Amino acid sequence: MPPRLRRPARPDRRPRSARGTGVAVPTTVGGIFRLVLAGNRRWLLLTVGAGGFMLHQVAEALVPVLIGVVVDRAIVPRDGTALGLWLAVLAAVFVVLTMAWRIGMRSTVRAFSFAAHDLRQLTVARVLDPLGMARRRAAGETLTIASSDTNRVAGISWLVTGQLGALAAIGTTAASLLLVSVPLGVAVLVATPVMLLVMHRLSVPLEARSETEQETAARAGGLATDLVTGLRVLKGLGAEEAAADRYRRASRESLGAALRAVRSRAAYQAVSTVLSVVFLAAVALFAGRMALAGQITVGELVAVVGLAQFVQEPMSRMGFLGVELAQKRASARRLLLLLGEPTVHSPVDGVVARAAGRAERAAGAATVTIAGVFGGSVVPPVTARAGQVVGIVVPDGGDAGRLVDVLGCRAPAPPGAVVVNGTDLATLDPSTGRALVFAARHEASLFSTTVRENLAPDGPLDERALDASGTAEVLGHLTEGLDTPLVGRGQHLSGGQRQRLVLGRALHRTEPVLVLHDPTTAVDSVTEARIAAALRGFPERALVLVTSSPTLLAVCDEVVTAVAAAPAGSDRELVAS
Numbered sequence: 001m002p003p004r005l006r007r008p009a010r011p012d013r014r015p016r017s018a019r020g021t022g023v024a025v026p027t028t029v030g031g032i033f034r035l036v037l038a039g040n041r042r043w044l045l046l047t048v049g050a051g052g053f054m055l056h057q058v059a060e061a062l063v064p065v066l067i068g069v070v071v072d073r074a075i076v077p078r079d080g081t082a083l084g085l086w087l088a089v090l091a092a093v094f095v096v097l098t099m100a101w102r103i104g105m106r107s108t109v110r111a112f113s114f115a116a117h118d119l120r121q122l123t124v125a126r127v128l129d130p131l132g133m134a135r136r137r138a139a140g141e142t143l144t145i146a147s148s149d150t151n152r153v154a155g156i157s158w159l160v161t162g163q164l165g166a167l168a169a170i171g172t173t174a175a176s177l178l179l180v181s182v183p184l185g186v187a188v189l190v191a192t193p194v195m196l197l198v199m200h201r202l203s204v205p206l207e208a209r210s211e212t213e214q215e216t217a218a219r220a221g222g223l224a225t226d227l228v229t230g231l232r233v234l235k236g237l238g239a240e241e242a243a244a245d246r247y248r249r250a251s252r253e254s255l256g257a258a259l260r261a262v263r264s265r266a267a268y269q270a271v272s273t274v275l276s277v278v279f280l281a282a283v284a285l286f287a288g289r290m291a292l293a294g295q296i297t298v299g300e301l302v303a304v305v306g307l308a309q310f311v312q313e314p315m316s317r318m319g320f321l322g323v324e325l326a327q328k329r330a331s332a333r334r335l336l337l338l339l340g341e342p343t344v345h346s347p348v349d350g351v352v353a354r355a356a357g358r359a360e361r362a363a364g365a366a367t368v369t370i371a372g373v374f375g376g377s378v379v380p381p382v383t384a385r386a387g388q389v390v391g392i393v394v395p396d397g398g399d400a401g402r403l404v405d406v407l408g409c410r411a412p413a414p415p416g417a418v419v420v421n422g423t424d425l426a427t428l429d430p431s432t433g434r435a436l437v438f439a440a441r442h443e444a445s446l447f448s449t450t451v452r453e454n455l456a457p458d459g460p461l462d463e464r465a466l467d468a469s470g471t472a473e474v475l476g477h478l479t480e481g482l483d484t485p486l487v488g489r490g491q492h493l494s495g496g497q498r499q500r501l502v503l504g505r506a507l508h509r510t511e512p513v514l515v516l517h518d519p520t521t522a523v524d525s526v527t528e529a530r531i532a533a534a535l536r537g538f539p540e541r542a543l544v545l546v547t548s549s550p551t552l553l554a555v556c557d558e559v560v561t562a563v564a565a566a567p568a569g570s571d572r573e574l575v576a577s
Contacts, residue, residue, distance in 0.1 A: 445502075
């Protein structure tokens with residue numbers, strides 16, 4: 001046995017690049033926003049989008065100004081030529097604002113879509129990282145983060161371009177009002193930042209409530225996914241009512257958090273609207289008094305009233321800046337927690353990489369030796385070679401699952417406990433280890449696709465695997481055979497049918513070492529005996545059965561039984577005892 005290489009005792013927590021994306025994983029909320037706005041040169045798209053929206057808002061703000069000019073220079077003096085000229089200018093402005101909006105919308109949509117895609121790629125890369133995740137999340141929670149949270153964070157693209165457009169609109173309005181009357185322009189310039197400051201202070205509690213709403217919704221979604229997936233088991237245990245009560249509590253908690261967030265948002269919107277209306281009414285009143293006093297013309301009064309009506313929308317949009325930013329920050333923090341989740345395995349160094357290369361070159365000589373402590377159980381030394389079937393009995397179900405997870409590189413292997421082709425599994429990169437050993441979980445799931453794609457998605461079907469697993473018998477009960485779609489991940493199948501399909505998929509794997517964990521618990525005794533005998537028909541691989549089934553153990557070349565670990569002592573001492 002080669003000397004064992006030491007590895008860190010704790011999972012690696014250092015930030016790293018997501019595998020397969022070439023993008024560094026952000027470690028702060030600001031880093032996520034920078035990735036959305038500037039990653040993959042998206043700043044160019046956003047610059048064009050912001051420019052388009054700003055030009056659109058400037059042109060739209062000029063419409064009431066031009067109408068006032070038409071009144072003063074064409075309608076009041078009754079000049080038909082001037083009327084035609086200024087109407088042409090007004091039409092040109094409408095063409096400009098329409099094209100500018102199209103350009104801004106197209107560029108921002110592209111930036112948003114690409115940013116959301118990049119965030120989803122990072123999320124998927126983290127979930128599928130060979131180094132694993134220290135915390136197991138519910139499928140529904142992960143799906144919520146990968147879909148709604150990533151879309152919400154990518155929405156910062158819309159927020160930036162929209163807010164820049166609003167600033168351009170307010171700036172154009174203020175400049176126009178300054179040309180009409182300095183007091184009116186100063187009023188707009190002073191009141192706008194004051195209103196934004198007030199709205200920002202009001203948005204602080206909304207941010208916390210938005211984060212709570214998203215967390216409770218994700219938990220309820222994950223629980224619903226688990227209930228639907230395990231509905232058949234729950235019925236068998238008679239636990240439907242208890243499961244329904246648990247989901248009901250989670251759903252009500254999520255509903256309560258959502259209602260609190262909605263009430264806060266409604267109150268925020270009401271205050272924002274009231275402030276905008278009061279401000280605009282004050283501007284219109286002030287302009288009307290000036291017109292009555294002869295300080296401004298009729299056309300200028302029309303322009304002021306039109307600008308006061310127009311500026312309400314961009315001011316309201318800026319008033320919602322705090323709400324939108326609060327929700328996006330809450331989603332960004334949830335995404336950040338997933339991306340920064342500690343790994344189960346530690347990255348290997350150069351020495352380990354060379355050991356991995358030797359293991360891959362020796363992949364044809366499938367040999368695995370197991371001896372060590374897994375959870376609270378000690379497995380005696382046992383070796384499986386190509387063409388052999390070895391049985392391991394682990395009385396504790398949790399420890400049995402731990403052993404299978406270690407062999408499948410889903411959990412870190414104790415140093416020296418598993419040796420594959422002469423190389424300690426603890427020194428291998430998880431990807432290399434999984435290329436040598438495939439360890440199927442007992443609760444493995446099917447996918448919502450055809451039977452054929454579930455069994456062998458990357459290669460041809462193996463008749464030996466179909467016969468040995470009993471899958472051929474299952475196909476006889478399916479209307480479309482191998483092309484039958486499995487709706488709801490095979491929930492319409494019986495437990496025995498699903499288990500045989502999962503076993504058939506495992507037997508189609510090409511890794512030289514195959515580990516099966518209780519593969520026949522849901523089939524009848526006759527089918528189990530037939531499967532046990534057929535498992536001997538794979539001489540090109542080493543087969544390890546982690547089971548307590550007498551029928552399966554009867555066909556094994558060697559069987560060992562794990563014992564409870566003593567409370568003290570090293571792994572070597574426990575194995576030797």
